[in-house]
Amino acid sequence: MTNRNPAEQLGKIEAELRRLGLLVGPIQPAQVVRSAFGMGEMPFEDWLTKVFLPRAYEAADRNQWPQTSQVGTAAIRNLDGQADYAALITLLCEFDRIVEAL
Template identity: 45%
Template structure:
């Protein structure tokens, strides 16, 4: 698949993820303290909530990569992590699905 088509798919999926986060009220979650971004570990779990990581790290980094044309990682596990973090949260099922679909793009 040409890079432009893949980037369009990624942008479309990211827009849907952001829209669902807004619908759920996750988009309004406060930013982590600046020092929390230093040694945050995978998905920010060392220093912040997964929702904070999605909102303030994941979405901005994906948007930046789209803008700069930077390289994409060989795989993604945000959907798998969402399943772990949002297990039992019925309202979050659409967000989990979108994040799993994002993983499928890699």
């Protein structure tokens, strides 16, 4: 059965980012970026930990989710072919499905 709780899915995404060593320590406030997914400003992996995750937790705290999410699609574009990131890509794609089903 598919998880339907985006906040619970965020916990799984956070755990995977930590397992991969991409997130260490507490989650910091979201950094400001001027481009979608931080393109041209920072690596996608940094965007996930410094922008996506803090903003997504803020959305969870307010229970105000966007109508659409494309973080999974962005993950495929940026991380595809890197076997270590397969589970993360799957979790992010599932996050998209959960958010869009709300």
